[in-house]
Amino acid sequence: MAELFNFTDELLEKNCLCCAVCKDILRPPIMLIENIGNICSSCFDEKHELMNWRYLNNYALENIIKMLKLPCKFKEKGCSERFSYEELILHQNNCTYRTKLCSMFEFAACDWEGNTRDFIDHFKNCHGDHVINFENNLFFLETSLKEVNLVKLLVMKHHTFILRMKTNLDKKKLYYMICSAKDDYSSSCEYSVKHKGSSENYIKTKSTILSTYHIYSDFDENIAVEVDLEALKKISHISDTITNIFKMKLEESPTEVLDEKMLHFFECPVCKNFMKPPIFQCQSGHSVCNMCRPRLEKCPTCRATFGSTRNYSLEGLTAGVQYPCIYHDSGCTEISLASQIVKHERECPFKPYNCPFTNCPSSGNQEAIINHMINFHFDSVIYSGASGYTETFRMDQNFYNKLCDRKCVIAFNHIFRLTCRRFADQCLMAVEIIGYKDESKTFIYEVAIIDMRRPEKKVIRTDYCLTEMHEDELLRRCITFPNTILSAYSSNGVVTYSFMIREK
Secondary structure, three states: OHHHHHHHHHHHHOOOOEOOOOOOEOOOOOEEEOOOEEEOHHHHHHHHHHHOOOEEEOHHHHHHHHHOOEEOOOHHHOOOOEEOHHHHHHHHHOOOOOOEEOOOHHHHOOOOEEOHHHHHHHHHHHOHHHEEEOOOOEEEEEEEOOOOEEEEEEEOOOOEEEEEEEEEOOOOEEEEEEEEOOOOOOOOOEEEEEEEOOOOOEEEEEEEOEOOHHHHOOOOOOOOEEEEHHHHHHHHOOOOEEEEEEEEEOOOOHHHHHHHHHHHOOEOOOOOOEOOOOEEEEOOOOEEEOOOHHHOOEOOOOOOEEEEEEOHHHHHHHHHOOEEOOOHHHOOOOEEOHHHHHHHHHOOOOOOEEOOOOOOOOEEOHHHHHHHHHHHOHHHEEOOOOOEEEEEEEOOOOOEOEEEEEEEEEEOOEEEEEEEEEOOOEEEEEEEEEOOOOOOOOEEEEEEEEOOOOOOOEEEEEEEOEEOOOHHHHHHOOEEEEHHHHHHHOEOOEEEEEEEEEEO
């Protein structure tokens, strides 16, 4: 075998197996061109009509090449593999030692070139603002519907992927693909994407991870996942922004597969959530969950009438079922028994809610809303570890019965909305906890009216932070400062006040 390898290498050194035009190994069908020599099929297809060559098929050389074990063309870079001709082409497209350009060259004029083993480190070090680190197999990405052309490095604990996304405005389509960033990745990992706008409606797509080859090749719309832009615009309403929620589904253990099959029998036919006691059934025996039952007059499966009959047999089986959190599609990995998962769902950090700023249509879980506020409401968000802020207003400004200030503080892993409303004779101030609330913790807020002529002179009042509620109820339960105090502590008609949030 060694002698055959040496013979093959000698033929290659003498260019006996190489195309006379491109100098690469000859690719069948091989054409013998008069006064030129053997050329590969690619060069022949590209030039023979223009050059008007006289040629013959070199079948003998084709048969010889098919018998040989050829070295990878990246041999000098360290690859020691040998393959038959058919296997060689596939290998070289994905060779670990293949020299490739940075996938950001189109966007950042990056001229880095190297192999895929070094590519991930290069991307992290030089294009950190295009790196998304995420856990729980889930990440969020907000994109505009007007035009998208992006590359993101997706970093998980044990896996790294590349996301390529672009819009074709002529075809009115959004295209995307996720590729492995490592050459040795062989799993048939699946992923799903929820494209969500400002309403509760969404479009869901799914696909599989592609090989690293597609990172460096031209964007192929025939391979990429396709989403209709007009459909996305309908769910985005006025914002022209879509939140793409990517959920990676890695290989599951046999136990996880068995649990998933068991849970299938507990899926409510109406809301598609998993049924927990009490479970009701129609006269024909079809079951629905206790949340859907009050809204139904007839069974959605057979149109039979409902009574008050319970499916006690199915309820009894729930005692041994591990339920995923109802917000598992949003990234929550909590799994527990029915009685425990219900309590968890009330305070789950992945529970979706609306943006706390008035008239903003965006919604999502806590992480998505925090990212959204920082990106789109940064002037009204206090972040980076601060738990309060200081603000001023003029006594003579006509802000009566209007919100004169509304800001959000991100602190203690919670979102707090601070509201100030002035009336003709008083000023009302309150703090609400928005969305996720850790029931084991209690937060209080402190409001101080400060006399800036003598800053040590203050009027301070404290109260418990409130849960999110209607504004009318909020203003009945907030801290109140009469105008007599505001005037006494103002400086040249300017009132200075501070909010502070503390954990009790």
